[in-house]
Amino acid sequence: MDAQGRSTEDFDAARYAARARRVADLSQRELAELLGLSRATVGRIESGAVRVDIATLASILTVAGLRLAVLDHSGAEVPPIPVDVLRDHAGRRLPSHLDARPPVDEPADRGIDPRRGRPPALAWFEQRDRRQRRRARRGTPADHPTVSGVREEKAAARRRALEAAAAREAVSPTPECQCLDDCFERACLASCTCQCEPGRSIWTRTTS
Known part of the structure; x- marks a missing residue:
């Protein structure tokens, strides 16, 4: 014992x-x-x-x-590694020792358009020295991201965006459109008090 x-x-x-x-x-x-x-x-x-x-x-x-x-x-x-962990474009599971990150969590040092001409990244990971520094700050991640987890996070992000939009609307509602009926044919008339499409007045465009 x-x-x-x-x-x-x-x-x-x-x-x-x-x-x-x-x-x-x-x-x-x-x-x-x-x-x-x-x-x-x-x-x-x-x-x-x-x-x-x-x-x-x-x-x-x-x-x-x-x-x-x-x-x-x-x-x-x-627990064992989840079955639906993110994989590469060949369908292979990413090496278990790496700290894989979801596609939206792109490392800051990747530069501009690092995958030009190639399919979008399905996951990201860092080399050992950077990985060890990240682990020292945040601890070792339990698992690689999963397909279901990424899908759930996208759905959660959409819900948060909709809730935030609803909250903004509740505080400052969008004014009701006051456009004249004729405005909907092409664009706002000069006499329209709403002018919800600035710069697109029918009078500023060449008529066909």
Whole structure:
């Protein structure tokens, strides 16, 4: 045991397989039938005579309502990388060690039109020295941006813009258009008191 009372033993898949069978109240033969294995294979797994792969162990644990989990040093569960993380134009996942950023979060040092002639960037990332300075200021991001997250952020930004526009309208409503009926044919007449299209008066343009 360590100072926090956690076990420091190596993970023993064989004993966890036996634990799952005990929790589920199954014989080796019954467990084998549920998983499509032979009874001898289950016996070898529990005795440690064979190395069990993660998929098989996860199936054994599931029978007992248990599951595998990855914990950090504090005991908190660490989730896997999301399935829908942003990818490059070839459909490849970006390297896991990089701190990918969404397309709208373009680095300030990219210059003007750095991708001329190429498709728009699907994500951005920084080289190690700049990445380490950013992490020192803001911490290490938990994950790369996800497709669903970028979509949700766009929707949220649109909602915020609409709410801000509604708030401005409530404080200072747009005056009702007072244009004459004839104004809508081409542009504001000189006699129109509204003049909602400055510089586009019918009288200042060459008639056809």
